[in-house]
Amino acid sequence: MQIRPLDVPGAYEITPRLWDDERGTFLEWYRADELEQATGLSLEIRQANTSISQPGVVRGIHFADTPPGQAKYVTVARGAVVDFIVDIRLGSPSYGSWCSVRLDDVTRKAVVIAEGLGHAFVALERDTTVSYLVSSVYDPSIEHAISPFDPTIALEFPSDLPELIVSDKDRNAPTLDKLAHDGVLPLWSELRPFAGEFRDREA
Numbered sequence: 001m002q003i004r005p006l007d008v009p010g011a012y013e014i015t016p017r018l019w020d021d022e023r024g025t026f027l028e029w030y031r032a033d034e035l036e037q038a039t040g041l042s043l044e045i046r047q048a049n050t051s052i053s054q055p056g057v058v059r060g061i062h063f064a065d066t067p068p069g070q071a072k073y074v075t076v077a078r079g080a081v082v083d084f085i086v087d088i089r090l091g092s093p094s095y096g097s098w099c100s101v102r103l104d105d106v107t108r109k110a111v112v113i114a115e116g117l118g119h120a121f122v123a124l125e126r127d128t129t130v131s132y133l134v135s136s137v138y139d140p141s142i143e144h145a146i147s148p149f150d151p152t153i154a155l156e157f158p159s160d161l162p163e164l165i166v167s168d169k170d171r172n173a174p175t176l177d178k179l180a181h182d183g184v185l186p187l188w189s190e191l192r193p194f195a196g197e198f199r200d201r202e203a
Contacts (some may be wrong), residue, residue: 001014001015001016001017001028001031001034001098002014002015003015003033003034003035003038003039003117003144004100005039006085006101006111007047007094007097007099008085008087008092008094008097008098008099009087009092009093009094010075010113010114010115010116010117010185011037011085011099011111011112011114012035012041012111012112013034013101013109013110013111014073014075014109014110014111014112015108015109016028016029016108016110017111018108025085026200027076027108028131029108029110029112029182030073030075032053035112036177039112041071041102041112043071043073043112043133043135043194044132044135045073045133045135045141046131046134046135046136046137047133047134047136047137047138048130048131048132048134049131049132049134050077050130050131050132051129051130051132052083052099052127052128052129052130053079053123053125053127053128053130054123054126054127054128054165055123055125055126055128055161055162056122056123056161056162056163056164056165057122057123057128057165057166058120058121058122058123058148058164058165058170059089059120059167060084060118060119060120060121060145060146060148060154060170061084061086061088061107061118061119061123061145061146061147061150061153061170061173061181062118062119062143062144062145062146063088063116063117063118063119063143063144063145063146063149063186064115064122064136064139064142064143064144065142065184065186066115066116066186066190066191067114067115067148068135068136068142069116069135069136069186069191070115070134070135071112071113071114071115071134071135072111072112072113072119072132072133072134072135073110073111073112073113073132073134074103074110074111074112074113074121074130074131074132074133075103075108075109075110075111075131076103076104076105076108076128076129076130076131077105077129077130078105078127078128078129079104079124079125079126079127079128079129079132080102080103080106080123080124080125080128081103081104081123081124081128081130082100082101082102082121082122082124082157082158083100083101083102083103083104083111083119083120083121083131084099084118084119084120084121084122084155085098085099085100085101085111085113085117085118085119086098086117086118086119086120086146086153086155087117087118088116088117088118088146088176088179088185088186089116089185089186089187089188089189089191090180090185090186090188091187091188091189092188096152096176097100098118098153098155100140100155100156103121103130104124107138109178114191115135115186115191116186116188116191118136118146120148120155122157122158122161122164124158124161125189134136141159144173144179144184145169145170145171145174146171146173146174146175146176147171147174147175148170148173149171150168150176151183152176152177157192160163164173171194
């Protein structure tokens with residue numbers, strides 16, 4: 001698989017190798033050893049989640065208190081999304097910035113998101129099925145949301161979607177500035193370096 005760092009430190013794009021024949025396709029969509037060798041990240045999987053969404057559904061921006069935080073390994077089993085990773089770590093050199101990756105059932109790409117980063121996606125196709133491996137079990141007492149429409153972050157959603165469908169929780173979530181003022185955001189200085197020396201490699 002190919003592993004490359006994204007513009008937000010602690011986020012990576014994974015492109016697996018696909019083996020196609022008359023039976024269909026086979027791939028290794030998660031390899032802990034290759035991920036750790038290439039990035040220094042060691043993802044201890046504690047829970048696996050699946051969401052099914054219709055076109056225009058937006059989920060996020062979500063994050064968890066650190067510690068423990070919640071690292072994620074996200075891929076699409078069916079359909080397609082634009083996946084957003086937002087740097088919400090106060091003091092980070094890329095604080096407030098974001099990057100995006102298209103995840104779909106053609107390339108079978110995945111993203112890795114370290115603890116302390118915000119995560120969101122918008123579904124592009126009917127019954128889009130997203131699978132997440134996460135490093136901590138769900139605990140509503142430490143979970144937070146940031147408005148996906150926060151003008152300071154300014155996520156860019158595809159213009160060809162007929163409408164954006166957002167839960168009341170996410171639509172009414174506070175802005176990044178409000179959470180920074182309230183002392184809720186993770187601190188860059190308190191998070192371990194999630195990526196050591198990165199070696200662009202294909203295994």
